[in-house]
Amino acid sequence: MSLPYEEKITDLDEAIKQACNDIIDKAFMEEKNEKAIAEYIRAKFEEKEEGKWNVIIGKDFGSHVVHRSRRYGLFSVGELNILIWQSG
Numbered sequence: 208m209s210l211p212y213e214e215k216i217t218d219l220d221e222a223i224k225q226a227c228n229d230i231i232d233k234a235f236m237e238e239k240n241e242k243a244i245a246e247y248i249r250a251k252f253e254e255k256e257e258g259k260w261n262v263i264i265g266k267d268f269g270s271h272v273v274h275r276s277r278r279y280g281l282f283s284v285g286e287l288n289i290l291i292w293q294s295g
Contacts, residue, residue, distance in 0.1 A: 210235055216281040227280060263290040
């Protein structure tokens with residue numbers, strides 16, 4: 208089952224971008240709330256890629272983040288926005 212998933216803004220390597228849909232889809236199927244979904248996504252990214260990743264999920268939020276090159280993505284699933292980035 209695939210969720211209504213949309214890329215809004217991305218600066219991600221192609222390999223990471225391709226993994227995003229699967230990771231996000233599984234997170235929404237396995238977890239019940241936004242905090243648990245964000246933690247799941249962060250953990251999966253940290254398993255796949257070096258370094259620390261950050262994830263914010265919500266209906267309405269603003270952000271200004273500093274990220275590593277090719278390590279930033281903003282996605283939406285239904286009404287929720289998902290911001291994923293790696294800093295430092």
